Amino acid sequence: MSPLFTWVSRCAPGLGMLFLMALAYYAISREAAAAGFFGQKDSLSPPGHDSTSSSAEGGGIFTVIFAYYCLLIHVLVSSFPLRSCWSIFDITRCLERTARSKSLRDYKLTHRRRGSSTSLSSSETLTSSKECSMASSTAGSEAGDIEHEFSLDGEKGIENVIHAIIIPNYKEEVDTLRETLDVLACHPQARDTYDIYLGMESREHNVELKAMNLIQEFVKKFRSIDFTLHPSDIPGEAPGKGSNMAWAGRKLSEKYPVSIRKDVIITGIDADSHLSSNYFALLTSMHTAHPETATTTLYAAPIIFDRNAHLVPAIVRVADILWASAGLSGLYRGSSIAPPTSVYSLPLQLVDRVGGWDCDSDAIGEDLHMYIKCFFALNGNLTVRTIHSPVSQSNVKGDGGKGVGRIYNDMSARYKQALRHMWGALDVGFAMRKFTELWRERKHTTRAFRPLHVTLANPEDSYIPQAQIDMDPEQQPESGIYSDVVTDTIKDVDWQRTFLLGHRLFEAHFLPLQMTFLVVTSTLYMLITEGGADPHNVGWIFKICNVLRTVGFMEVGLLLCLYERFHKISASTREREMQEAGLAKGMCFSHRTLKGNFVDYIMVPLVAPLYGAAPGAHAQFMHFFTHDLVYTVSKKVTRQRAKSFIADVLSV
Structure with a gap:
């Protein structure tokens, strides 16, 4: 591909914003001149130009294009929270039925009878009922995928599945890693099926000592535990989660022969991610239940910020709720496009097929980037399934402080995280380049x-x-x-799914900034043309846009109401599981309150411009000059018990 196309594709969101700004400026300025808004009609016309006809025309066809594009963006924005509402309702309903399933308790007791001496506990909710299948969100699967009940009689072949869990980290606190490993070690299947890989950076000071201490502490609690060090001197590789995942993937690949690779499932998690044991139980069951798509399936799970949400400012809390809800929007049953957020799983054979993870600066959004890579490698026929086991995350925090200073630090830390999220707009260009390759090779299957x-x-x-x-x-x-x-x-290209993927990418990386800009410019247009003629017959469009904005705001309110139930079930289930495992002491659990909810609802209008439009504009502007972002680690909450343990060790 030519360097020009590479640059244009990389800057596509920014270029789209520039074109929109130029279109809005021309249309509004011409309409303002035609309406005599500046005191002299058509002051923008060149000498000798017929100002009478120009005044009547205003912006002409450009005004029409501006109006209809404004309508399109408003329709897309108002439909997004509606889809999120349905998804969170569907997932919550499955979680409720899962919690009431008797087969879960039977499964738990069975694992205990097997005598897994290294397990600290088992989950209260290890599987789903028949109505909420483990293949809940599938694409390109048979009809039987949607309803499948986990049963003890169906465990044939399950023992052969190996879970290679990569925990990429760079300058993460030892307490954070220890807490995550404690949670994984409490799973009843950890000793038999978990291979843990700490994906670390060689540039971190004393990183080998840090890794060896953790390995020594947890070596008897997993099938195996190891660490990898991503070298700092590889040309073209940028530091970050993606490069650590890639290097760990390369190293773990050497340990599994070809004969078992189809039953090795790699799961990438953040350093602070807490996964329930039912995540891997459901993952294992889905993998063995659908052998026809086992090697072409990517598994995603909803995320929830339920650890320290009560300790961060309301605006940060709401920003994370809406971010999690955006990730939920594609995880409903029947969805064919389901990009993961932070945590996901895929078979090693699929990793082989796509050549592993990318390490360049364009892959900073490692989860979406890998999804796109797998999607195009399979001509759009990637199977996606949702694991109904929410992944617990912690909200980012600043460097402390008191009062207003603490709030400012926390908000600044969240903005830096939002900038990293919006920097992922580079994946739009990556998808464009992959689509070009797909078109050239569309006949090769x-x-x-x-x-x-x-x-x-x-x-x-x-x-x-x-x-x-x-x-x-x-x-x-x-x-x-x-x-x-x-x-x-592989199958022929699925053009419908390819179009839907383009829609989701546009939704994620174009809408936040463009919607904010169009709210301002459409309001300005209406003020300028109010009471005047409507020669282009577009006045009705802007009235509809006002209605759609109101409807969209109401939909976000409904989304937050639906989120309350989702949060309650997820947080209470995790707390119960941690109590059974003996890990609850000192661990944070955030339960939402009515007073806190009221404050959250008030903050909703501020979140979109502050953590959507502003970092989006920042990232898209910088992409014109560079695609390198300095990767920084966000501060996360840790279990107080772990800190006490470290203090005791240091005092010895």
Whole structure:
């Protein structure tokens, strides 16, 4: 691809905003001149121009385009919270039925009878009922995917599944990592199926000592635990979660032979993510229940900020609620486009197929970036399933302080996080470039790939001659340089899903800033043209836009109301599980209150411009000059018990 196309695609959101600004300026200024708003009609007309006809026309076709585009954006913005409402309602309903399922308690007792001596506890909710299937959100799957009940009789083959859990981290507090490992270690299946990989950075001071201390503490609680160090001197690789995931993926790939790779599932989590044991129980069951799509499925789960939400300012709390709700919007049952947020799982064979994680600056939004990469590698036929087990996250905090200073620090820390989120607009360009490749290769449905560590260790081996791919499988050699080649036939391009993915990317990276801009400019247009003629017949459009803004605001209110039930079920379930595991002491649990909710509702109008439009504009402007962002670690809440443990160790 040409450097020009690469730059244009990378800056697509920013260029789109510039074009919109130019369109709005021309249309409004011409209409203002036509209406004599500046005291002299058509003052913008050049000498010798017929001002009479120009005044009548105003902005002409540009005004019409501006009006209809404004209507389109308002329709998209008002439909987004409606979809989020349905998704959170659907997920909450599944969580409620899961909590009441008798089979969950039976499963828990069965695991205890098996004598998993290294397990500290098991989850209260390990699986779903028949009505809320473990394949709840699927795409391209058979009808039976939607209803599948986990049963003890159906555990054949489950013991063969290995969960390779990568925890990328850079300068994270030891307490944060220890708490996350404690939560994973309390799962009844941890000793038998969890391979933990601490994805660390070599540039961090004393990182090896930090890793070895954690490994020594938890070595007997998992199937295995190891650490990887991402080198700091690899050209083209930017520091961050993506590069740590990529390096850990390369290293763990070496440990699993070809014969078992289809049953190795990689899960990437944040350093502060708390996963219930039912996350992996459901994941395992879905993987074994649908072998036909097992190697082409990506699993996503809803996230919830239920640890220290009561300790951060209301505006930060609401920003995280709306961010989590945005991630929820694609996880309803039947959704074919379900990008993950922070935590996701995918089989190692799918990682092999796409060549692992990218490490450049464009991949700072590692979760969405990997989703897009898998999506286009399968011609849009990526299967997506939702795991109905919310992932607990903590809200970011600033550097402390008191009173107004503390609020300012927390808000600043949240803005930096929002900037990282909006920096992910680079994935729009990545998707555009992938679409171009897809179009060129749309007729090629035979693909071959090799294990990740083979192609990365020897880049020249990544090329597999087409003649070798086309060879009769019975004639292909069982040993030699192609013995580890996997040849697969994928379906034709799914253009409908490709269009829907484009819509979701536009929704995520264009709408926040453009909507804020259009609210201002459409209001200005109405003020300028109020009481005057409407030669373009667009006045009704702006009236509808006013109605859509009101409807959208009401939908956000409904979304927050629905979120209350989702938060209550998720937070209470996690607290009960941590109490059973003996980890609740000193751990934060945020339960929402009526007073706090009222303050939250008031803050809603401020969140969109402060944590949506402002960081969006910041990121899109900077993309014209650079795509490098200095990656910083957000401060997170940790369990007080862990801190006390460290203090005791240091005092010895």
